[in-house]
Amino acid sequence: MSIQQTEQSKPSSAGPGAASRSGQRLNAERIITLIILAALIVVPVAAYYGDARYWVDLATRLVILSIAATGLNFILGYGGMISFGHAAFIGLGAYAVGIPVFHSINDGFPLIASNNGFLHFVLAMAVCAVFALLTGAISLRTRSVHFIMITMAFGQMTYFAIVSIEKYGGDDGLTIDLRSEWPLITFDHPLVLYGFCLASLFVVMYLVHRMVNSRFGMVLQGAKQNEERLRALGINVYNYQLTAYVISGIICGYAGALLGNFTTFISPEMMDWTRSGELMFMVILGGVSFLFGPLIGAAVFLLLEESLSRFTIHWHLPFGVLLILSVLFIRGGLSGLLQKLGGARDR
Amino acid sequence: MTADAMAPILRIENLCKSFGGVTATDAVGLEVLPGETHAIIGPNGAGKTTLISQLSGLLMPDSGHVYFKQCDITRLAAHKRAHAGLARSFQITSVFMQMSVLDNVALSVQARAGHSFHFWTPARTIRKLREPAMEKLEKVGLQDRAGDITSSLSHGERRQLEVAMALASEPDLLLLDEPMAGVGTEESARMVDMFKSLHGMTMLLVEHDMDAVFALADRISVLVYGRVIATGTPDEIRSNQDVVRAYLGEET
Ligand SMILES: Nc1ncnc2c1ncn2[C@@H]1O[C@H](COP(=O)(O)OP(=O)(O)OP(=O)(O)O)[C@@H](O)[C@H]1O
Ligand SMILES: [Mg+2]
Numbered sequence: 001m002s003i004q005q006t007e008q009s010k011p012s013s014a015g016p017g018a019a020s021r022s023g024q025r026l027n028a029e030r031i032i033t034l035i036i037l038a039a040l041i042v043v044p045v046a047a048y049y050g051d052a053r054y055w056v057d058l059a060t061r062l063v064i065l066s067i068a069a070t071g072l073n074f075i076l077g078y079g080g081m082i083s084f085g086h087a088a089f090i091g092l093g094a095y096a097v098g099i100p101v102f103h104s105i106n107d108g109f110p111l112i113a114s115n116n117g118f119l120h121f122v123l124a125m126a127v128c129a130v131f132a133l134l135t136g137a138i139s140l141r142t143r144s145v146h147f148i149m150i151t152m153a154f155g156q157m158t159y160f161a162i163v164s165i166e167k168y169g170g171d172d173g174l175t176i177d178l179r180s181e182w183p184l185i186t187f188d189h190p191l192v193l194y195g196f197c198l199a200s201l202f203v204v205m206y207l208v209h210r211m212v213n214s215r216f217g218m219v220l221q222g223a224k225q226n227e228e229r230l231r232a233l234g235i236n237v238y239n240y241q242l243t244a245y246v247i248s249g250i251i252c253g254y255a256g257a258l259l260g261n262f263t264t265f266i267s268p269e270m271m272d273w274t275r276s277g278e279l280m281f282m283v284i285l286g287g288v289s290f291l292f293g294p295l296i297g298a299a300v301f302l303l304l305e306e307s308l309s310r311f312t313i314h315w316h317l318p319f320g321v322l323l324i325l326s327v328l329f330i331r332g333g334l335s336g337l338l339q340k341l342g343g344a345r346d347r
Numbered sequence: 348m349t350a351d352a353m354a355p356i357l358r359i360e361n362l363c364k365s366f367g368g369v370t371a372t373d374a375v376g377l378e379v380l381p382g383e384t385h386a387i388i389g390p391n392g393a394g395k396t397t398l399i400s401q402l403s404g405l406l407m408p409d410s411g412h413v414y415f416k417q418c419d420i421t422r423l424a425a426h427k428r429a430h431a432g433l434a435r436s437f438q439i440t441s442v443f444m445q446m447s448v449l450d451n452v453a454l455s456v457q458a459r460a461g462h463s464f465h466f467w468t469p470a471r472t473i474r475k476l477r478e479p480a481m482e483k484l485e486k487v488g489l490q491d492r493a494g495d496i497t498s499s500l501s502h503g504e505r506r507q508l509e510v511a512m513a514l515a516s517e518p519d520l521l522l523l524d525e526p527m528a529g530v531g532t533e534e535s536a537r538m539v540d541m542f543k544s545l546h547g548m549t550m551l552l553v554e555h556d557m558d559a560v561f562a563l564a565d566r567i568s569v570l571v572y573g574r575v576i577a578t579g580t581p582d583e584i585r586s587n588q589d590v591v592r593a594y595l596g597e598e599t
Contacts, residue, residue, distance in 0.1 A: 214466045215476075218463070236424070
């Protein structure tokens with residue numbers, strides 16, 4: 001129960017046993033959380049000054065993917081909505097940086113032609129909100145496999161739409177020649193960019209934590225567990241799920257804008273369904289509906305990907321097998337596993 | 348009493364519903380008066396649950412009408428009916444298994460309290476949700492399990508929770524689908540007392556436990572093969588030859 005305790009909270013009016021139990025398990029949770037936080041702060045800084053840029057880049061990618069995975073976990077883990085098209089939001093967020101920069105360098109589209117970071121990020125989130133509202137409004141009329149298929153279809157639709165726009169490189173992708181510009185800070189410094197991403201991750205995690213435990217969050221989790229009962233209680237489930245879907249899309253769009261700034265090269269390939277699948281794997285691997293699950297899942301995912309790809313170019317196969325095995329056999333994902341270990345150690 | 352007070356709170360007219368070849372609701376007509384406990388009895392498969400589901404909006408009838416507080420709610424969405432003051436309990440326990448027992452009831456209170464587009468305040472710290480929820484748990488005798496996860500409850504306890512959630516909706520009409528099913532005799536007697544203590548609550552009670560029915564009901568309707576074959580006071584029903592032949596007879 002260690003990590004989940006943050007979600008399950010500590011109801012003051014809970015049974016007498018609950019308080020002491022959470023006290024016991026708080027240690028394991030605290031320790032794991034602190035280790036993760038310390039590593040996220042110390043490792044990239046040390047790596048940067050130790051001339052190991054590779055680790056800074058890896059950490060930046062990890063943090064950005066964790067933001068996106070946290071966004072997906074909000075609806076998948078807590079809300080039970082298995083979206084297979086979330087890479088589209090990341091892609092749209094990235095193009096919301098790429099296209100304004102493209103126009104600020106080459107002429108045209110004066111309305112958005114700009115290097116301003118505020119414009120880029122607001123645009124990324126706005127575009128994703130609208131896209132999520134439109135596609136969610138349709139997708140959420142369906143359930144189970146149909147929902148998975150239709151979200152995937154919308155994702156692929158976006159992929160092909162971007163491929164077809166020759167102006168922005170189509171299939172070949174688009175190089176972002178200038179990063180988003182901000183007052184006081186510059187994304188051109190790897191540590192600044194990383195710090196910005198890390199702060200963003202913490203803010204997003206905190207926001208998700210608040211939302212999950214709020215009245216809205218109770219409805220969201222209720223809809224995953226028993227939709228019919230919620231309706232009988234007087235709750236219009238659809239409206240809440242759609243709102244959550246939009247919030248999730250906005251978070252992924254934000255992550256996409258960061259990713260564009262990090263890679264400085266974007267292509268429709270970012271939106272491919274396999275990318276959506278990877279994001280889902282991170283969430284499930286880390287442990288669905290744990291606040292730290294996506295971060296843990298993304299970390300393990302990236303480390304596996306990096307290490308396996310060194311041994312063999314055919315790394316996708318063992319990688320896939322590992323992922324499927326872990327999803328099948330570690331119930332509650334890695335967070336659930338940590339909890340069990342933490343709980344056992346406590347006793 | 349004014350004429351209005353005696354107008355039925357629920358009126359069912361000529362309601363029909365079939366599943367393929369099975370006619371589960373066959374031209375049902377029924378009235379529930381304000382303040383009364385109206386029981387529906389009938390053999391297995393008579394269409395009792397199907398009727399309740401059409402009243403709560405989880406199933407749509409093929410034809411006929413349902414009026415609640417003089418408004419036609421036949422086609423109204425389930426969640427709107429709940430807001431209008433209809434609450435139900437489920438024969439097959441339908442709760443939120445991964446939440447705590449208190450969370451379940453608090454969610455019911457929350458649904459009653461208005462919309463849930465509140466993203467910031469932790470729901471578990473809101474006293475105006477937790478306190479009424481705890482009160483309802485005390486009513487059904489489940490207060491000691493409040494902090495436990497719902498999936499750890501026994502079958503009987505889940506039935507109690509089911510009723511607590513329906514009560515927490517503070518409805519004008521409570522639809523109860525076999526609340527005592529699978530509950531031990533002691534708990535069952537306790538629930539009968541609890542329902543008796545809900546003075547003024549209007550209830551439509553589906554129940555197989557005849558002791559409970561005769562202890563609680565002001566009027567009884569008998570449903571057989573989707574049809575209402577009789578409606579009357581408990582004494583009238585007990586002495587009705589059709590009912591004894593179709594239902595009560597086979598019980599004894
Ligand atoms: N969703 C459904 N699809 C098909 N047939 C159904 C469905 N629901 C109920 N039925 C059929 O309708 C009839 C009435 O079922 P219902 O569950 O309403 O009976 P009941 O009176 O509640 O029975 P019980 O006392 O066993 O709870 C039965 O013949 C049942 O098989
Ligand atoms: Mg039934």
